[in-house]
Amino acid sequence: MAEITATLVKELRERTGAGMMECKKALVENAADIEAAADWLRKTGLAKADKKASRVAAEGRIAMAQSGNNAVIVEINSETDFVAKDAGFLAFSDAVAQAALQVDDIDALKVAKLDGGSVEDLRSALIAKVGENVQVRRMARMQSDNTIGAYVHGGRIGVLIEVKGGTPELARGLAMHIAAMNPPYISPAHVPADFVAREKEIALAQVRDSGKPAEILEKMISGKVAKTVSEITLTGQPYVMDTNQTVEAALKAAGGAQVLSFVRLAVGEGIEKQADDFAAEVMKQAGLA
Known part of the structure; x- marks a missing residue:
């Protein structure tokens, strides 16, 4: 198994919002595979969110x-x-x-x-x-x-x-x-199949023990996946220029326009930046450092 380093734990915490011990446990349970660990945290309800934003440093x-x-x-x-x-x-x-x-x-x-x-x-x-x-x-x-x-x-x-x-x-x-x-992504058609499959697996894990009939579970899973897909696709999101409609509706209202x-x-x-404190930065700009 790969070594579980402090850096790996820190990255998982930033991505999921889970606590340090939960992240370490997730990495142990998933052989230091950060993708699998993030999914594991979501399935067990320990993650606050699956944040995957790139670091803005430079x-x-x-x-x-x-x-x-x-x-x-x-x-x-x-x-x-x-x-x-x-x-x-x-x-x-x-x-x-x-x-x-x-x-x-x-x-x-x-x-x-x-x-x-x-x-x-x-x-x-x-x-x-x-x-x-x-x-x-x-x-x-x-x-x-x-x-x-x-x-x-x-x-x-x-x-x-x-x-x-x-x-x-x-x-x-x-x-x-x-x-x-x-x-x-632009639309649901552009979302990778493996992403959808993984979301279905996560949704199943979240509702499996609800005690509901199979047909109800299937609808719950489909609803969860559809909601996630809408959130990550341009056409499924509420349009910021008119939040009463989705981007898809705005495109249809514009004569069936299409985002290519x-x-x-x-x-x-994606750029790592050296963390200088404010005083050091001022000294640098003044030519004193």
Whole structure:
């Protein structure tokens, strides 16, 4: 069996909200398999929730550029939020986003021509100016004959969405919804079969001892799974622009519009960041550390 480390216990606690001892027990019972341990906690009712959000650690900004049905979002990282608000950093990220309209991937973007040099040249110059590491980390671009919606919330979350039918206003509204609600999938048809099977297994474990007839149990299980699927799909969620209807209903009201694809980027997803205290950060910015 793999070693059950404090890091593994901590990760399980963050994902499920369960106590330390419960998490350790779950890992012991499931041979240190964190996925199985999370399911075990849910089945036994010890987990508060199955939180699977990516860690947001690094600072920086999501920049956006759009020209008709060609749109792009780019994540550019800095070490501190202080630099992410610097005028030079903001100008650099806006210029990089404009350059990204003409390229297909991040490697091409880094060597793209910009203001007499390349994006990489200007990045190096910005590092010298602000005294921090700056990275052009990733980008997403959509270009289509369909409607493209683009939205950035507070410089921290960016969304692109491709919609067949509907209006630019609808596409932007849907992009705002995705920024707020972060649905992993478009519709139930896009949810992996193994996820649905696992949810059925969990639901069965939760109701097995209820003493109800088999046909009632089946309805309860189906209801639980359907609710979970609705919560993680764009079309099943209440539409943030009008919470009296689901996104699916909003699409139907727009003449049967259809979401073909979307991408959502949040600053710092998956990046470990050194935990500096506030005083140390101020010292660093003042050049005293």
